[in-house]
Amino acid sequence: MVPGVERFDDRVKADAGGPLSALGLDVIQANLGYRCNLSCRHCHVEGGPGREESMSRETAGAVLRALRSVPGAALDLTGGAPEMNPNFRGLVEEGRALGRRVIVRSNLALLLEPGYSWLPEFFAHQGVEVIASLPYYMGSTVDRIRGEGAFRKSIEALLILNRLGFGQSANSAVPLALNLAYNPQGAFLTPPQAELEASYKKELRERHGIGFNRLYTFCNMPIGRFREFLMRSGSYESYMEKLARAFNPETLGGIMCRRMVSVGWDGRLHDCDFNLASGHGLLPGLPAHICGFDREALANRPIALEDHCYGCTAGQGST
Amino acid sequence: MGDSYYRDEDLGRFGEVGKHNPELFKKFMDWYSASLRPGALTRREKVLIALGVALAVQCPYCIDAYTQECLNEGMSLEHIAEAGHVSSSIRGGASLIHLLQAHNSVDKVSL
Numbered sequence: 001m002v003p004g005v006e007r008f009d010d011r012v013k014a015d016a017g018g019p020l021s022a023l024g025l026d027v028i029q030a031n032l033g034y035r036c037n038l039s040c041r042h043c044h045v046e047g048g049p050g051r052e053e054s055m056s057r058e059t060a061g062a063v064l065r066a067l068r069s070v071p072g073a074a075l076d077l078t079g080g081a082p083e084m085n086p087n088f089r090g091l092v093e094e095g096r097a098l099g100r101r102v103i104v105r106s107n108l109a110l111l112l113e114p115g116y117s118w119l120p121e122f123f124a125h126q127g128v129e130v131i132a133s134l135p136y137y138m139g140s141t142v143d144r145i146r147g148e149g150a151f152r153k154s155i156e157a158l159l160i161l162n163r164l165g166f167g168q169s170a171n172s173a174v175p176l177a178l179n180l181a182y183n184p185q186g187a188f189l190t191p192p193q194a195e196l197e198a199s200y201k202k203e204l205r206e207r208h209g210i211g212f213n214r215l216y217t218f219c220n221m222p223i224g225r226f227r228e229f230l231m232r233s234g235s236y237e238s239y240m241e242k243l244a245r246a247f248n249p250e251t252l253g254g255i256m257c258r259r260m261v262s263v264g265w266d267g268r269l270h271d272c273d274f275n276l277a278s279g280h281g282l283l284p285g286l287p288a289h290i291c292g293f294d295r296e297a298l299a300n301r302p303i304a305l306e307d308h309c310y311g312c313t314a315g316q317g318s319t
Numbered sequence: 320m321g322d323s324y325y326r327d328e329d330l331g332r333f334g335e336v337g338k339h340n341p342e343l344f345k346k347f348m349d350w351y352s353a354s355l356r357p358g359a360l361t362r363r364e365k366v367l368i369a370l371g372v373a374l375a376v377q378c379p380y381c382i383d384a385y386t387q388e389c390l391n392e393g394m395s396l397e398h399i400a401e402a403g404h405v406s407s408s409i410r411g412g413a414s415l416i417h418l419l420q421a422h423n424s425v426d427k428v429s430l
Contacts, residue, residue: 141395184390191393195363199393 001307002240009305015249020258022271025299027103027260029076030055030063031276032085034265037110040146042135042183044224044277047080059267059290060087064094066263066293074101076260078273081110083119092126101173102128105181108157109150120157124164127175131216132158134180137203141185158210172214179214187230187239189246189315190217218318219243221311223278243310251317257303263290271303274311280304330380363392370399371406 033054036047075095095102139151167178197215204210220226230236257271267290270276283304312318337344366388373381
């Protein structure tokens with residue numbers, strides 16, 4: 001806890017008149033593990049090539065059973081690099097066979113790696129929605145965060161996806177949607193989303209001939225590698241103060257935990273991927289594991305709030 | 320940081336300059352706040368102007384504050400560096416054009 005920064009749950013009770021609860025269950029997000037071809041400097045799960053945590057076939061099966069039990073819910077696949085999990089293909093195929101939206105959170109660079117070049121056509125054939133992490137539209141910034149050459153690979157992958165039909169619609173929640181995700185390159189807040197999206201669209205179109213649907217903006221959460229950076233640079237307290245000062249109660253209705261549940265690689269349930277990364281499960285009295293998935297209990301559940309939640313409610317909020 | 324006339328933490332103490340004349344300080348703050356509100360120019364454009372002026376007048380407080388504001392507006396070091404060159408070259412040009420005064424001065428007394 002940072003001196004002078006009010007506990008997030010107390011702040012919410014004061015501003016919203018009570019604790020937060022889920023408003024429904026529109027998305028089941030599955031974190032397929034922490035193995036990744038990249039080791040991004042801001043990664044909240046500290047993903048990388050050496051990580052071995054990986055969702056098992058049994059747990060993936062339980063995710064699909066849970067998906068079937070929630071009519072209309074979308075399946076959102078994340079990681080690490082979710083595509084590196086051996087059950088990834090089956091999850092996408094089964095999810096689409098059920099007629100559900102399937103969202104894949106991709107780092108783009110993986111699509112060019114040996115053994116993964118089948119992914120873009122698979123995505124197109126299955127009609128998935130891709131949310132691709134692209135921290136900025138300039139190479140020097142992206143390479144500083146993700147490693148030398150990451151930007152060039154991202155551009156190549158985006159061009160491949162464009163050629164397959166991704167990113168052509170004005171709607172961000174349709175098959176073949178190509179949405180990008182922005183994170184600030186340090187301990188500062190996200191800029192106005194509409195203006196940054198306009199800059200991304202202009203720069204990517206004019207410099208590279210690339211089109212996409214929408215840009216989502218996410219504050220860096222003070223967990224994982226980003227927290228380590230904050231501690232190393234002596235800026236943890238000032239960053240938490242910055243996030244707390246920018247608290248915007250109008251974001252509370254749209255934060256991701258209100259309409260989703262997160263399933264960890266080990267099957268444990270969390271309110272979101274950030275609570276997963278920081279080791280916070282659902283509140284006591286709720287099912288702790290996917291095997292006990294209970295649609296009714298989860299759809300209106302009270303949410304476990306932590307101080308890193310200031311990251312999702314700062315300014316315009318994380319979109 | 321050691322002994323220095325400029326300290327990071329002094330940026331947060333700006334309000335203290337109004338201690339001995341709060342009325343005038345309030346007038347300044349009202350003008351300052353209003354000048355940065357989006358209008359015909361966006362906030363992004365205004366903070367870039369502010370950074371350019373900060374570099375030109377070499378105010379370390381403003382350089383720090385408005386670099387952060389540029390980042391908050393989604394700009395990168397590439398944008399900031401270009402602004403620095405605009406700011407510096409305009410400031411340099413303001414000196415350089417006064418060389419004409421020297422030319423005029425030479426012309427006055429030269430055969």
